[in-house]
Amino acid sequence: MSDITYRRLGRSGLHLFPLGLGSMQFGWSADEATSQRIMDAYYAAGGNFIDTADIYTIWTPGNPGGISEEIIGRWMKARGNRKGVVVATKVRGPMGEGGSQGRGTVHQREGLSRRWIIQACEDSLKRLQTDYIDLYQTHFIDPHTPIEETLSALSELVRRGYVRYIGCSNYSAWRLMQSLWTSDRRGLEAFVSIQPEYSLLSPTRANFERELMPVCAEYGIGVIPWSPLGGGVLTGKYKRGAPLPDSIRADENARRRFSEHTFDVVEALERVAERGGSKPAQVALAWMLEQPAMTAPIIGANSVEQLQELLGAVTLRLSTEDLAEISRVSDWERARTELEN
Numbered sequence: 001m002s003d004i005t006y007r008r009l010g011r012s013g014l015h016l017f018p019l020g021l022g023s024m025q026f027g028w029s030a031d032e033a034t035s036q037r038i039m040d041a042y043y044a045a046g047g048n049f050i051d052t053a054d055i056y057t058i059w060t061p062g063n064p065g066g067i068s069e070e071i072i073g074r075w076m077k078a079r080g081n082r083k084g085v086v087v088a089t090k091v092r093g094p095m096g097e098g099g100s101q102g103r104g105t106v107h108q109r110e111g112l113s114r115r116w117i118i119q120a121c122e123d124s125l126k127r128l129q130t131d132y133i134d135l136y137q138t139h140f141i142d143p144h145t146p147i148e149e150t151l152s153a154l155s156e157l158v159r160r161g162y163v164r165y166i167g168c169s170n171y172s173a174w175r176l177m178q179s180l181w182t183s184d185r186r187g188l189e190a191f192v193s194i195q196p197e198y199s200l201l202s203p204t205r206a207n208f209e210r211e212l213m214p215v216c217a218e219y220g221i222g223v224i225p226w227s228p229l230g231g232g233v234l235t236g237k238y239k240r241g242a243p244l245p246d247s248i249r250a251d252e253n254a255r256r257r258f259s260e261h262t263f264d265v266v267e268a269l270e271r272v273a274e275r276g277g278s279k280p281a282q283v284a285l286a287w288m289l290e291q292p293a294m295t296a297p298i299i300g301a302n303s304v305e306q307l308q309e310l311l312g313a314v315t316l317r318l319s320t321e322d323l324a325e326i327s328r329v330s331d332w333e334r335a336r337t338e339l340e341n
Contacts (some may be wrong), residue, residue, distance in 0.1 A: 003315075004017065004018070004046050004314060004315075005018070006018075006048070007295045007296060008222070008295075009135070009165075009192060009193050009222035009224070009295050009296075010192040010193050010216075010220050010221050010222035010295070011192060011220040012165045012192040012193070012222065013164075013165075014086055014134060014135065014164070014165060014192075016048065016049040016086060016224075016295060016296045017046055017047045017048050017049050017296065017314075018289055018296050018313075018314050019047065019049075019285065019296055019297060019298075019299050019310065019311065019313065019314060020049040020050070020051050020088075020224055020296045020297065020298040020299070021038070021039065021042045021047055021049065021050045021051065021298070021299065021300075021301075021307075022051050022052075022226065022298040022299060022300040023035070023050060023051065023052040023056065023068045023071070023072060023300075024052075024053075024056050024057060024068065024300055025300050025301070025302055026052075026056070026067065026068040026071045026072070027056070027057065027063070027067035027068055027070075027071055028056075028057045028060050028063075028067075029302050030301075030302045030303075032071050032074075034302070034303065035071050035075075036071070036074075036075050036078075037304050038301050038303070038304055038307050039072070039075050040079075041304045041307055041308060042307060042311075043079075043081065043084070043085070045308075045311050047311075048084060048085055048086050049085075049086045049088070049224075049296055050072060050085055050086070050087055050088070051088045051089075051195075051224070051298050052068045052069050052072055052087075052088070052089045052090070053068070053089055053090035053093070053139055054066055054069060054089060054090065054091060054093070054095060054120055054123065054124050054127075055090075055093035055094070055095060055139070056068035056069070058093070058094070058095070058096070064095065064096050065093075065095045065096065066095070066123070066124075066127045069089060069124055069127035069128050070127045070128075072087070072128060073127055073128040073129035073130065074129070076128070076129065076130065077129050082130055086134045086135065087128060087130065087133055087134050087135070088133070088134060088135035088136075088137060088167070088224075089124050089128070089133055089135075089136065089137070090136075090137040090138070090139040090169060091112070091116070091117055091120040091121065091124070091136065091137070091138060091139060092110065092111065092112055092138055092139035092140055092142060093110055093139055093140075094109060094110035095109040095110065095120070095123075096109055111142045111144065111145060112138055112141075112142035112145045112149075112150040112153075113142070113144075113145050113149060113150075113153070114149055114150075114152065114153040114156075117150065117153040117154065117157070118153060118156065118157065121133070121136060121157050121162055121163065122162070125162060131161070131162075132161060132162060132163065132164060133162065133163050133164070134164045134165065135163075135164070135165050135166070135167050135192075135193065136154065136157065136162075136163040136165075136166050136167070137166070137167040137168055137169050137193070137195060138150065138154075138166075138167075138168045138169065138171075139169050139170065140169060140170040140171075141170070141171060141175055147178060147179055147182050148182055148186060148188075151166075151179065151182055151183055151186070151188040151189065151190075152186070152188060154166045154188075154189055155188045155189040158189050165189075165192045165193075166189050166190075166191055166192065167191050167192055167193035167194060167195065167222075167224075168191045168193075168194050168195070169194065169195035169196070169226075170195070170196065170197070171194060171196075172207070172211070172212075173207070173211035173212045173215050176191070176194060176212065176215055176221070177215060179191055180219060180221075191221065192221065192222060193221060193222035193223070193224055193295070194212065194216065194221055194222070194223060194224075195224050195225065195226055195298070196208050196212060196223070196225055196226070197225065197226055197227050198223075198225035198226075198227075198228065198288070198297075199225070199227055199228045199229060199230040199234060199284070199288070200230065200234060200265050200269075200284055200287065200288075200326070200330040201230035201233060201234065201262060201265060201330070202227065202230060205332050206332040206333075209332070213291070213292055213293055216293040217292050217293040221293070222293075222295040223293050223294050223295050224295050224296050224297070224298055225288070225294075225297050225298065226298050228284065228285060228288050228297035228298065228299065229281055229284055229285070229299070230284075233258075233262060233266065234265070234266065234269060234280060234281060234284040235279075235280060235281040235284075236266055236269065236270055236273075236279070236280035236281070238258070238266070239263075240260075240263040240266075240267070264329050264330075265326075265329055265330045266280065268325055268326055268329040268330070269283045269284055269326065271325075272318065272322045272325065272326065275322075276316070276318075276322070278312065278316055279309055279312065281309065281310055281313070282309070282310070282312045282313040282316050283313075283316070283318065283322075283326070284313075285297055285299070285310065285313035285316075286313045286316040286317070286318050287318060287323060287326050287327075289313070289314075290318065290323060
């Protein structure tokens, strides 16, 4: 792709392609050969931001976690392109098949304690076959560990050269502010980014737009949302009144989003897409890229063809009228009123 503007991640020194490549599918719904072809196509298009997590994907039988990181590591080593890729991974969830509890106590291979953060980072480095992680993120909060301990451990990783920048995922506005305040007060490394769930249909959209978005804009925090297509609903593959197709995530990620409001939004995307000769998913992503404080939504793909369609959003420019129509139809106040009635 030509004339792509890479976006600075908050106030960090990282500049990202406008769409990040998520890797939850790697080793799950996309085998390793397919995963490598997807990364090849993304990189060839100018993509430089690959997001993963140590726990991907422990919820599948026989998977202890770390599989996605291993696939990415083998790909970078084979291609010799480590310096051209911004690698982001996460720590917090339980590593090892079988859940997070053991013998009545909290599992020792999870959390945000100093002991586990340093061990987990070293393990991720080995799986990724790299000397450093560009963006190391806390996957979600750990209520059992003081934020000072977590930030101190992350700062130690930066001092050792294991990590370049730190970020967080799935934090509320007050948790993010607590973290920023603690970093400032204690002279510790501060989060440069947050990874929230955010889309036109996400159940957390209201909280993000009312609270997190202003914080990120004010304090220069990069925003790299997950599930920007609402679990696939915003692709237009689900139709009003039609039965759900047989897909891996239909029940868990799509059914809960279905309502008259949902299909009003999808149909608005379809109208805009038809006028501009694009696809609904491209329109949804292009809308998101116009939102305040937005850096790079994280997309997932099970095939090269699916990825290439989504990449079309990077060069899609929506008119003021199109943006206004999508924002009006998808307004979360309207959706809340519908649910209440």
